[in-house]
Amino acid sequence: MFELGHLAAAYVIGTAAGLVLFHTWIKEKVVTKTLDSLIEQGYLFSWIDDDGITQLSKWGDIEKSALDIIDEMTTEEIAEILDELIEEDKRNTDEEQDDTP
Numbered sequence: 729m730f731e732l733g734h735l736a737a738a739y740v741i742g743t744a745a746g747l748v749l750f751h752t753w754i755k756e757k758v759v760t761k762t763l764d765s766l767i768e769q770g771y772l773f774s775w776i777d778d779d780g781i782t783q784l785s786k787w788g789d790i791e792k793s794a795l796d797i798i799d800e801m802t803t804e805e806i807a808e809i810l811d812e813l814i815e816e817d818k819r820n821t822d823e824e825q826d827d828t829p
Contacts, residue, residue: 763784766772773785798806 767774771786775783777783
């Protein structure tokens with residue numbers, strides 16, 4: 729009878745340990761998949777800092793207010809800004825060309 733008690737206790741402890749490990753593994757997988765999905769969809773941004781740690785950020789108030797400003801702009805204003813950016817890019821490209829033979 730004493731051996732049966734040990735066997736039952738080992739079974740219960742082993743089952744409980746397996747369930748805890750499985751629950752932890754599943755929870756980690758769900759969190760990882762959710763974060764990956766949010767990053768892929770553009771709701772979160774990630775980068776690796778100088779210490780090698782992955783940092784997460786969501787759209788902040790600054791980005792939202794910038795989008796609101798863009799929404800209020802006219803098509804002509806947006807086209808003017810884009811033309812300025814294209815001209816600046818052309819100037820930067822011309823300066824970067826090497827003239828040495």
